[in-house]
Amino acid sequence: MTVREGISLEGLILELELNPDAVVAECDGRIARREEYAATSLKDGMVVELIRFVGGG
Amino acid sequence: MQTSTPTIESSRRDPGRDEHFTATDFAALRPRVYDCHPAEVAAVLKKSHLTSNDLAVLLSPAADAYLPQLAARSAELTRRRFGRVMQLYAPLYLSNYCANRCQYCGFSSGNKIARRVLSMEEAEAEAKILSDRGFGHILLVSGEAPARLDVDYLVELAGRLRHRFASLSIEVQPLDEEEYRRLFHAGIVSVAVYQETYDAGVYARVHKAGRKTDMAYRLATPARAAAAGMREVGLGALLGLADWRLEGLALGLHLDWLRHNFWRTGLTVSFPRLRPAAGGFAPLTEVSERDLAHLLFALRIFDEDLGLLLSTREESRFRDGMVGLGPTRYSAGSCTAPGGYGEPESEGEQFAIGDERTVAGVCRSLREKGHDPVLKDWDATFQDFAGTDRAAA
Amino acid sequence: MLTIAGHTLRSRLLVGTGKFSSSRVMRAALEASGSEMVTVALRRVDLADPADDIMQVLDRQRYLFLPNTSGARDAAEAVRLARMARAAGGGDWLKLEVTPDPRTLLPDPVETLRAAEILVGEGFKVLPYINADPILALKLQDAGAAAVMPLGSPIGTNQGLLTRFQVQIIIEQAGVPVIVDAGLGLPSHAAEAMEIGADAVLVNTAIAVAGDPVRMARAFALAVEAGREAYESGAGRSTERAEPSSPETGLGFLR
Numbered sequence: 241m242t243v244r245e246g247i248s249l250e251g252l253i254l255e256l257e258l259n260p261d262a263v264v265a266e267c268d269g270r271i272a273r274r275e276e277y278a279a280t281s282l283k284d285g286m287v288v289e290l291i292r293f294v295g296g297g
Numbered sequence: 298m299q300t301s302t303p304t305i306e307s308s309r310r311d312p313g314r315d316e317h318f319t320a321t322d323f324a325a326l327r328p329r330v331y332d333c334h335p336a337e338v339a340a341v342l343k344k345s346h347l348t349s350n351d352l353a354v355l356l357s358p359a360a361d362a363y364l365p366q367l368a369a370r371s372a373e374l375t376r377r378r379f380g381r382v383m384q385l386y387a388p389l390y391l392s393n394y395c396a397n398r399c400q401y402c403g404f405s406s407g408n409k410i411a412r413r414v415l416s417m418e419e420a421e422a423e424a425k426i427l428s429d430r431g432f433g434h435i436l437l438v439s440g441e442a443p444a445r446l447d448v449d450y451l452v453e454l455a456g457r458l459r460h461r462f463a464s465l466s467i468e469v470q471p472l473d474e475e476e477y478r479r480l481f482h483a484g485i486v487s488v489a490v491y492q493e494t495y496d497a498g499v500y501a502r503v504h505k506a507g508r509k510t511d512m513a514y515r516l517a518t519p520a521r522a523a524a525a526g527m528r529e530v531g532l533g534a535l536l537g538l539a540d541w542r543l544e545g546l547a548l549g550l551h552l553d554w555l556r557h558n559f560w561r562t563g564l565t566v567s568f569p570r571l572r573p574a575a576g577g578f579a580p581l582t583e584v585s586e587r588d589l590a591h592l593l594f595a596l597r598i599f600d601e602d603l604g605l606l607l608s609t610r611e612e613s614r615f616r617d618g619m620v621g622l623g624p625t626r627y628s629a630g631s632c633t634a635p636g637g638y639g640e641p642e643s644e645g646e647q648f649a650i651g652d653e654r655t656v657a658g659v660c661r662s663l664r665e666k667g668h669d670p671v672l673k674d675w676d677a678t679f680q681d682f683a684g685t686d687r688a689a690a
Numbered sequence: 691m692l693t694i695a696g697h698t699l700r701s702r703l704l705v706g707t708g709k710f711s712s713s714r715v716m717r718a719a720l721e722a723s724g725s726e727m728v729t730v731a732l733r734r735v736d737l738a739d740p741a742d743d744i745m746q747v748l749d750r751q752r753y754l755f756l757p758n759t760s761g762a763r764d765a766a767e768a769v770r771l772a773r774m775a776r777a778a779g780g781g782d783w784l785k786l787e788v789t790p791d792p793r794t795l796l797p798d799p800v801e802t803l804r805a806a807e808i809l810v811g812e813g814f815k816v817l818p819y820i821n822a823d824p825i826l827a828l829k830l831q832d833a834g835a836a837a838v839m840p841l842g843s844p845i846g847t848n849q850g851l852l853t854r855f856q857v858q859i860i861i862e863q864a865g866v867p868v869i870v871d872a873g874l875g876l877p878s879h880a881a882e883a884m885e886i887g888a889d890a891v892l893v894n895t896a897i898a899v900a901g902d903p904v905r906m907a908r909a910f911a912l913a914v915e916a917g918r919e920a921y922e923s924g925a926g927r928s929t930e931r932a933e934p935s936s937p938e939t940g941l942g943f944l945r
Contacts, residue, residue, distance in 0.1 A: 271774055292743065293755070293780070294732070295710060295716060295744055296894075297706030297758070364941060586944045
């Protein structure tokens with residue numbers, strides 16, 4: 241996925257129309273803490289996983 | 298119509314919440330056993346998972362009239378779980394020195410008897426007699442006198458004997474967990490320690506001196522042995538001290554606690570019974586053969602997996618009659634004086650023998666009753682002993 | 691009242707939130723069930739449908755979330771999911787589910803035990819989903835699991851309490867709550883689990899795919915209550931065996 245230069249993790253989440261409070265983000269395999277979202281800048285080649293709760297048994 | 302106090306009982310056993318099994322107050326146990334109605338007995342006999350309340354029902358006077366049904370249920374459960382098999386073992390008395398003063402015991406420190414502790418060589422010689430008789434399992438017994446027979450002695454003896462027997466058990470003074478661990482690594486796999494009585498008042502009455510006066514320490518002993526890794530722990534109450542029905546319930550609670558806290562440990566129960574003897578200690582309560590059978594059946598129904606032992610204290614007629622009804626282990630050809638196998642005239646017995654038959658005689662009777670006498674069950678090869686060539690194999 | 695890891699619940703029916711036809715139906719069914727603890731899963735966000743957010747639908751004040759690690763095929767994946775669940779605000783609660791076989795969805799005992807040991811160490815309240823294996827249940831308990839969740843029959847099969855006998859052993863031996871999970875297809879199955887002494891049951895598929903999930907949820911709620919009442923009233927348990935015949939030897943030998 242291509243995003244604009246210098247975007248923060250939080251910015252990405254918001255751009256995807258997601259609620260940062262309801263989403264877990266893993267950057268290159270490391271779970272980011274919620275308070276870090278705004279400060280975390282995304283770099284080229286970074287693998288970002290966005291996970292949230294869904295229905296399940 | 299008499300109704301019992303309703304209790305919300307779970308099919309789950311009373312979970313062990315205490316760090317130690319705490320002695321049960323006989324005054325509190327009494328109504329649980331004595332306020333039972335015959336109809337409850339019939340109901341309990343139909344159940345598969347019994348609670349301690351159910352055990353109380355089976356032990357109650359109301360259950361006396363149901364002895365044949367208790368016997369039948371006990372027989373069925375025993376047959377299903379153990380088959381038509383009786384494991385045989387022999388006691389090996391190492392020493393009759395004792396630092397305790399227990400009113401009921403031949404070894405009491407106040408009694409003037411010939412005292413002896415076997416040397417390593419003497420103990421080995423006695424053991425050889427037993428292994429020549431075919432025994433795979435022996436119980437090393439001593440009075441409780443650490444100054445005469447301590448853990449070092451047992452460790453050394455175990456080292457000498459373990460290659461000769463499938464398993465070694467001990468019935469000696471209560472030890473600490475670390476001591477039991479040492480013994481386990483030396484080759485002892487099971488520990489028998491009888492509470493004698495779970496009634497604190499009676500306990501204090503009959504134990505007059507020595508370390509045994511510490512009831513709490515003794516009560517916590519099975520747990521220490523289990524924690525140390527012993528494969529099996531043997532419990533028992535000396536029948537004839539306190540009310541056998543309440544002892545039975547206390548035993549059940551103790552077993553339950555151990556099952557919950559040490560689920561890997563096998564459990565057995567023995568039924569030593571005081572017999573009136575001329576000039577000897579008179580039992581505080583009377584426990585007939587019928588009572589003993591009743592107690593044994595009740596415990597079998599309560600816990601299908603218990604090993605149940607009857608020793609040669611009991612007569613051959615009784616032991617023969619009980620085959621198939623509940624017991625799973627019999628001693629045979631026993632001598633309870635140190636050195637008594639090699640020297641049958643040895644003095645200083647712990648108790649008089651009721652069943653004087655030889656091993657061959659006991660085996661014959663068992664076969665006649667359609668049971669297989671087993672002299673070796675389990676093999677020490679599987680046991681991981683510290684510092685042994687087996688571990689390296 | 692049921693207490694798990696210090697938390698008290700009035701309802702012994704736990705409900706899963708998967709497989710519902712819509713959020714609206716799910717919410718109504720949960721309400722009808724009276725449940726206070728619901729399971730949720732963790733999945734990658736569907737970027738095509740960003741608004742589909744279960745957190746918007748469920749009131750966290752009302753329902754205690756029990757995140758599950760469904761999808762994990764080994765301990766490492768389960769631990770990763772658990773940490774994500776916690777980061778997502780799932781709290782310390784965790785239904786540990788390690789299912790390497792996607793066909794049967796049966797739980798891997800070895801990986802489950804491994805993961806449980808790690809996660810208990812990290813402060814999670816671990817509720818492991820397992821086959822009805824009494825030894826495994828004891829080991830998980832020893833490892834610090836807050837409860838054990840033996841299956842009644844494999845997930846989604848609706849076969850009921852096929853593991854009844856082993857579940858009874860687990861109940862008898864357990865020192866922690868036993869929650870029968872998976873395979874309960876009918877309210878009578880749930881009642882049966884409660885009658886033999888289970889502390890709670892977890893139901894998902896049977897409610898979610900019923901013709902009327904709201905009514906089915908209510909039926910399960912009633913069944914769980916009925917089963918528990920029966921159990922606490924101490925019903926005489928019947929056994930499969932016939933009455934014992936008289937003993938082979940009489941008791942005439944006794945003196």
